[in-house]
Amino acid sequence: MGSEPKLSVLFTSEEIAATVSKLAAEIRQDYLTKHPILIGVLKGSFMFMADLIRLLDFPLEVEFIRLSSYGGGRESSGKIKVVQGLRSEVRGRDVLVIEDIVDTGLTISFLLDYLRKKKPASLKLCALTDKPSRRQTPVTIDYRGLTVPDKFIVGYGLDWDEGFRNLPDICILEGED
Numbered sequence: 001m002g003s004e005p006k007l008s009v010l011f012t013s014e015e016i017a018a019t020v021s022k023l024a025a026e027i028r029q030d031y032l033t034k035h036p037i038l039i040g041v042l043k044g045s046f047m048f049m050a051d052l053i054r055l056l057d058f059p060l061e062v063e064f065i066r067l068s069s070y071g072g073g074r075e076s077s078g079k080i081k082v083v084q085g086l087r088s089e090v091r092g093r094d095v096l097v098i099e100d101i102v103d104t105g106l107t108i109s110f111l112l113d114y115l116r117k118k119k120p121a122s123l124k125l126c127a128l129t130d131k132p133s134r135r136q137t138p139v140t141i142d143y144r145g146l147t148v149p150d151k152f153i154v155g156y157g158l159d160w161d162e163g164f165r166n167l168p169d170i171c172i173l174e175g176e177d
C-alpha cells in the first residue's frame, strides 16, 4: 500500500440522516398504499436502503440488483450488465430504485431501461447523492438527496476499490478526481 489516503468530510452522518428522513417523508406520501418494491443497487446502496426503509412505516418489499461497474478505477466504462438479478416479479408493480450516487448516469439509465422492459406499473428513482457535473446522459431523479461536487466520494456505502464503505460520513477522497 502507498501513503494513507486523505479524506475530508463532505456530509456528516447527521446531515445524511436528515436527508434520509426528508427523502423518506417524500416517498411515504407517494407510496403509502402502493406496496412498492424498492430495488437497491449493490453494493453502494445497502446502507442507505437499510436506513431509509426503517423510516417507511407501510408495506413494501426489498430487492437488490447487482450491476457490473467501475472496478477499481473511477471512470464508468459505459458497458454495464446485470451480475445478480431480481427474485421478485416486477411486472405490474410500483418500483422504486434506490441508488447511492448518480454520476455519469450511464449505470442508472441502463438499469431503468432494463426494468422498464419488465413492464412495472410505475418506475421511479431515488438517489442519495447526485453529481450532475459529470452527467453523460439525462436522468430524472424523482427523489434526490445531496448534490455533490465533481470529486470522488466515499463512505456511507460508497467505496474506493472496495474500501471506505463503512465510514459513517460521506468524505471526499482527496487526489482521486
Ligand code: IMP
Pocket (backbone or CB within 6 Å): 041, 044, 069, 070, 076, 100, 101, 102, 103, 104, 105, 106, 107, 108, 151, 152, 153, 154, 158, 159, 160
Ligand atoms: P455512473 O454510471 O457514472 O452514474 O456511476 C454509477 C456508479 O459508479 C455508482 O453506483 C457508484 O458505484 C460509482 N460511483 C460514481 N461516482 C462515485 C464516487 O464519487 N464515489 C464512489 N462511487 C462512485
